[in-house]
Amino acid sequence: MLNEMRIESFLFFAAAGLAALLLAADVHAEEPIKPIPEAVNVNPFKVDLGRSLFHDTILSKDDTIACASCHELASGGDDGLRVSIGIEGREGPINSPTVFNTAFNFKQFWDGRARDLEAQIDGPIQNPVEMGNLWPDVVSKLYQDSDYPAQFNAIYSDGINRNNVKNAIAEYLKSLITPNSRFDQWLKGNESALTDYEKHGYELFKDYGCSSCHQGANVGGNMFQVFGVLNDYFKRRGDITDADLGRYNVTGNEEDRHSFKVPSLRMAAHTAPYLHDGSAETLRDAVDAMFEFQLGREAPDEDKDAIVAFIKTLAGESEEF
Ligand code: HEC
Ligand code: HEC
Structure with a gap:
């Protein structure tokens, strides 16, 4: 019995040690967001x-x-x-x-x-x-x-x-790429590139499920999703235009009504107003809309503010910006 436990705990510590080694090699490789490449091959x-x-x-x-x-x-x-x-x-x-x-x-x-x-x-x-x-x-x-x-x-x-x-x-x-954001520096292992508050905002971004839609190198831009998954945004706003039909205009499929390419959040700190109709004046307004219409849930102000602080770490550098 005792021996078995020793073996088990040995295996446990061996596995933990191996995991720590792997983590040190590629610190945040398992995150849903990937860094923007530092350079692209262009003529x-x-x-x-x-x-x-x-x-x-x-x-x-x-x-x-x-x-x-x-x-x-x-x-x-x-x-x-x-x-x-x-x-x-x-x-x-x-x-x-x-x-x-x-x-x-x-x-x-x-x-x-x-x-x-x-x-x-x-x-x-x-x-x-x-x-x-x-x-x-x-x-x-x-x-x-x-x-x-x-x-x-x-x-x-x-x-x-x-x-x-x-x-x-x-x-x-x-x-026109913006590599080397503070968030990407953190992804690559520089723990001090983000404040604890910003890291907390990122944890909330994942925990609330934002990263199920906003993910990859662009923190978006890799799938279509209906706007208004859990509450009907368009009924609330009224005056539905052709542009509001989104992907439906391309495919004619009913399930694509009000479906949009999930926008990239990389430059969101700088691109107010937000949403396809420009109805969200601030980043905080856009995050409020996401909680209400995409997640269908309430969240405390401090959680939303921390998420906004995290989003602001995503914009990187460019000679043109
Ligand atoms: C009058 C304003 C206006 C001009 C001029 C304009 N754009 Fe745009 N651009 C927009 C708008 C609005 C959209 C979104 C349209 C849509 O999605 O239906 C857009 C979308 C885009 C996108 C897609 C981005 C994405 O995330 O889907 C690219 C790339 C782009 N424009 C590049 C250009 C280039 C290159 C030119 C010049 C040849 C140009 N735009 C001229 C307003 C403009
Ligand atoms: C089910 C998929 C989904 C989830 C979950 C989701 N989003 Fe979105 N997000 C979208 C779509 C689609 C849009 C574009 C909606 C539109 O403009 O019509 C969007 C737009 C945004 C915008 C505006 C971007 C811009 O440039 O206009 C922000 C900011 C944003 N989301 C943040 C978040 C945050 C923070 C969360 C979690 C609280 C979240 N999203 C959860 C799909 C999602």
């Missing part, structure tokens, strides 16, 4: 060209709007408005998401209608409430420019065309 010439195009109003019909008008990099990659404003002051139907870290989204747009970044670019260029342009006009304007023809020819053997414009902008978007 620097395409990135430079894409950067010029992204900031150039030449892509819009009346030379007034650039991608950067609605995705201001210095303020987090969105526009700070409830819904975006395009050419001639036209109001769009939906809130502008950040363009940072979009390479890590499994699909693009709130309803996931674009399969990748290149496909996504057709949207804003042709959308009448965004840049309102036509591809042949975009291409001919770029050909008339004093710099673009040479820049394109240096990279693409077939010069300026729709695919190459999309390819260059997409390459630039891929370079």
Whole structure:
């Protein structure tokens, strides 16, 4: 009997020791959130060209709007408005998401209608409430420019065309990553990168089940979920628009009604207002909405505030930000 217990406790301590060794090697490898890679493999010439195009109003019909008008990099990659404003002051139907870290989204747009970044670019260029342009006009304007023809020819053997414009902008978007956040430093083993309060906020984020939807490198961006799982948000808000139907607009499936790509929380500290309709003015308001409509439960203010403190540790570094 005694011997058996000794063996058992030996095995127990041996296993614990092994686990501790493994933990030391890769401290927080089992977390639902993964660090953003420190670098991505991109073609620097395409990135430079894409950067010029992204900031150039030449892509819009009346030379007034650039991608950067609605995705201001210095303020987090969105526009700070409830819904975006395009050419001639036209109001769009939906809130502008950040363009940072979009390479890590499994699909693009709130309803996931674009399969990748290149496909996504057709949207804003042709959308009448965004840049309102036509591809042949975009291409001919770029050909008339004093710099673009040479820049394109240096990279693409077939010069300026729709695919190459999309390819260059997409390459630039891929370079817009924000590695080395305090949270990622902690994930990689720097225990002092987060305060105890922020670590507590992260534990609550997991315990309440936020990480069942907001997870992976982007803390979101890798699944669709209905908004209003446990309480009907849209009934409460009223005035349902097409944009509110979400993924249903793409698939026509009833179960996709009001379903959206779970947004990334990486830059959330900087991208107020929140939610697809821009209805949450502060991060705290968005967290309140999540408790009410996604989790269907109450939580004390101090728990919600700690979660907000944790979310603010997720934004990393970028030369453009
Ligand atoms: C008039 C404002 C406006 C302009 C101009 C604009 N965007 Fe957007 N962008 C938005 C809005 C609003 C959305 C969300 C649309 C949706 O999901 O239906 C969006 C979505 C995106 C997304 C998807 C992000 C995600 O997480 O799903 C990317 C990437 C993007 N835009 C890049 C660009 C690029 C590149 C350009 C220029 C070619 C551009 N945008 C021009 C407002 C704009
Ligand atoms: C069932 C899946 C699910 C759960 C659980 C969930 N979320 Fe969300 N979250 C979403 C979806 C979907 C949206 C987008 C809703 C919309 O805009 O229509 C969202 C939006 C957000 C936003 C706004 C982001 C932005 O840029 O607009 C924040 C912040 C957020 N969630 C935090 C949390 C927190 C904190 C928790 C836990 C208390 C949580 N979420 C739980 C699916 C979920």
